Amino acid sequence: MTKPTRLLELGTGEYGKTALLAFPGGWQRTIDLPTQADAWHPLFSELPQADVQLLRKHAAHPIIRHPDGTRTRRGALSFVTEEVSRVGGWTGDRCFDVPEEHCYAGFVTGYRCAAELLDALARGYGPHIIKQHVIKAALQASDEPHGKPSRRGAGTAFMEVIGEALTFMAKHARHREYMAAKIAEAERLQATMAELDAKEKAAFVERMKAARLSKAQRRVSTTAQH
Known part of the structure; x- marks a missing residue:
């Protein structure tokens, strides 16, 4: 599938929001975006990130201003x-x-x-x-x-x-394979975090030892001066 490489213009057409896009080879095409989800289509995966954000913002549902001063808009689903x-x-x-x-x-x-x-x-x-x-x-x-x-x-x-x-x-x-992979992943994370926690505790103990030694040395030095 040939994918567009640049967003040229945003607009509105017969079926809702539209986008004029540039494709490899120099040709252009206007694509309809009748729903918000259309702006997330894999077709747009090679656009620059800034163009992707503009496209998604263009296709987003409008903000509704309510009499009590609050503002809302429809989310990813009609009931969100x-x-x-x-x-x-x-x-x-x-x-x-x-x-x-x-x-x-x-x-x-x-x-x-x-x-x-x-x-x-x-x-x-x-x-x-x-x-x-x-x-x-x-x-x-x-x-x-x-x-x-x-x-x-x-x-x-x-x-x-x-x-x-x-x-x-x-x-x-195939839920058994799926869950076995999930459990193994969680166990790896548990082991990694336990190792990290042990290293952090060991480093804290060493810092405390160094601080006590430094304090003792300063006390000895002060006593020697007097």
Whole structure:
């Protein structure tokens, strides 16, 4: 696949954001970026980093200014909301930002969120998704009060899919090899950190010995002068 080497111009077209790019051989082409994830496509892997950042910023969702003065924009998923400062900087994420609904409506929302996450992961490119934060937020939502509109139904449905995904992995993936590699990696890290900790402790002991010896020598020198 021939990849562009330079970003020439950013714009907007019939299908949303666009980018005019230069390719090897001197030819140019305008590419549509209908979704935010498109700016992360492997096609752009040979662009200069500055061009990549411009491209991703161009494709990002717009900042929404709320009546209470807060500012947000959609994150990597439709149910992830980024909190934005007055100068446009990131200040935090709401990782399971779904409406408060009655139980059965919440189930539909939760399944749709899970489907969206799976689609994004299957795509293999796009804005980074911190899966642990999304799962933690959904788990917290599943513990909200029942009997009234809340995020409980959505969180419960989402976590059901997470549990079933683990079961699917256990039955259909090479999970033993995967976990053996994970455990071996963790054991290597544990050994490395233990060795580093031992070296740091030994160095600290030597510094303390040197400090006590220096103090004793100064005391002897002072006594000799008197």
